[in-house]
Amino acid sequence: MAKVFVLVEHRRGSIREATFECVTLARELQTAAGLEPAAVVIGSGVAPFAETLAAYLPETIVVDDPSLEHFRFETYAAVLRDLIERETPLLVIAPHSAFGMELVPRLSAELARPCATDCVAVGMDGGALAATRSVYNGKIDERLAFAPAGGYFATVRAGSYAPADPAGTGAIRAHACPAPPAAWRTEHRGYRETAAGAVDITQAPLLLAIGRGIKDAENIPKAQALADRLGAVLACSRPVVDKKWLGKERQVGTSGRTVKPKVYLALGISGAFQHIAGIKGPGVFIAVNRDPKAPVFRAADFGVVEDMFKIIDALAEKLGAK
Numbered sequence: 001m002a003k004v005f006v007l008v009e010h011r012r013g014s015i016r017e018a019t020f021e022c023v024t025l026a027r028e029l030q031t032a033a034g035l036e037p038a039a040v041v042i043g044s045g046v047a048p049f050a051e052t053l054a055a056y057l058p059e060t061i062v063v064d065d066p067s068l069e070h071f072r073f074e075t076y077a078a079v080l081r082d083l084i085e086r087e088t089p090l091l092v093i094a095p096h097s098a099f100g101m102e103l104v105p106r107l108s109a110e111l112a113r114p115c116a117t118d119c120v121a122v123g124m125d126g127g128a129l130a131a132t133r134s135v136y137n138g139k140i141d142e143r144l145a146f147a148p149a150g151g152y153f154a155t156v157r158a159g160s161y162a163p164a165d166p167a168g169t170g171a172i173r174a175h176a177c178p179a180p181p182a183a184w185r186t187e188h189r190g191y192r193e194t195a196a197g198a199v200d201i202t203q204a205p206l207l208l209a210i211g212r213g214i215k216d217a218e219n220i221p222k223a224q225a226l227a228d229r230l231g232a233v234l235a236c237s238r239p240v241v242d243k244k245w246l247g248k249e250r251q252v253g254t255s256g257r258t259v260k261p262k263v264y265l266a267l268g269i270s271g272a273f274q275h276i277a278g279i280k281g282p283g284v285f286i287a288v289n290r291d292p293k294a295p296v297f298r299a300a301d302f303g304v305v306e307d308m309f310k311i312i313d314a315l316a317e318k319l320g321a322k
């Protein structure tokens with residue numbers, strides 16, 4: 001039976017949640033296309049990860065070697081080239097993250113296997129890859145149909161599939177690490193923490209998040225004052241951090257923090273997937289945007305098409321601000 005491999009992404013002692021989203025996709029492909037799913041865990045001292053994955057998929061292949069301690073394209077690619085050539089999976093999927101984005105397209109080119117990146121849906125049509133990508137900031141869905149090939153790669157956008165729950169006990173199989181390449185050009189220099197700051201948006205039950213719609217640094221105090229009156233913590237999208245209007249510790253999204261508030265009030269945020277992927281949990285999501293076609297309204301439970309400053313003023317008035 002043809003196989004689908006899930007490349008397991010882990011960092012600093014834990015498996016990244018996006019891996020479990022890929023597990024859901026692999027299970028779907030098992031049901032819909034008859035592909036046999038297997039997780040592939042690469043690293044040093046990664047036996048515990050393999051044990052975790054064994055509760056999710058029927059098979060986990062583990063390549064454990066000290067040379068694989070840190071993610072590096074050259075060493076990981078050497079392992080995967082060897083594994084793919086021996087096991088010939090029909091499809092290899094990975095999260096569309098810094099890990100997947102560096103590894104998968106380069107492997108695709110090296111192995112001459114077609115690749116679809118940043119997919120929001122992945123399927124098989126007559127034995128060939130069929131994928132959907134969301135382009136132009138979520139305004140258009142692009143469907144890709146691939147020509148027949150010996151195997152394919154796909155990277156999957158965070159949040160496109162719900163994270164899987166454990167289901168049973170799978171087998172764990174060790175795969176020997178091939179000889180590492182004689183030389184490599186990348187080097188792991190260490191991890192640098194962002195300053196923790198005084199706030200922890202990951203723990204706040206009520207978040208008021210502002211985006212580029214805030215327009216100017218001089219409008220931030222207005223948003224902060226409303227957050228204070230609501231008992232909310234102020235969060236933001238990445239452009240607000242890039243402009244240095246708020247600290248990185250307040251950024252929600254794939255390159256910021258993942259939050260699980262009871263209420264998320266987004267003002268002047270367009271709803272790019274990198275932002276939305278950072279909002280999890282069953283809370284209520286309210287979006288205010290003056291553009292009725294803003295993608296944020298697809299993710300929100302309640303939407304208000306209005307100028308955010310009018311909403312800030314109206315709420316401030318309701319809350320008895322002077």
Ligand SMILES: Cc1cc2nc3c(=O)[nH]c(=O)nc-3n(C[C@H](O)[C@H](O)[C@H](O)COP(=O)(O)OP(=O)(O)OC[C@H]3O[C@@H](n4cnc5c(N)ncnc54)[C@H](O)[C@@H]3O)c2cc1C
Pocket residue numbers: 210211212213214236237238239240251252253254255256257267268269270271272273274275278288289290291294306307308309
């Ligand atoms: C690798 C990578 C990682 C990234 N990581 C993150 C991340 O972690 N977090 C993140 O947020 N982004 C991230 N981004 C950036 C992301 O792609 C978007 O560019 C960003 O989220 C857009 O921020 P925004 O919605 O504030 O701005 P914009 O997209 O410019 O949207 C501003 C919105 O405000 C609305 N608006 C303007 N004025 C008003 C007004 N007066 N009243 C009401 N609405 C108004 C507009 O209609 C618009 O929809 C990342 C990008 C990349 C490539």
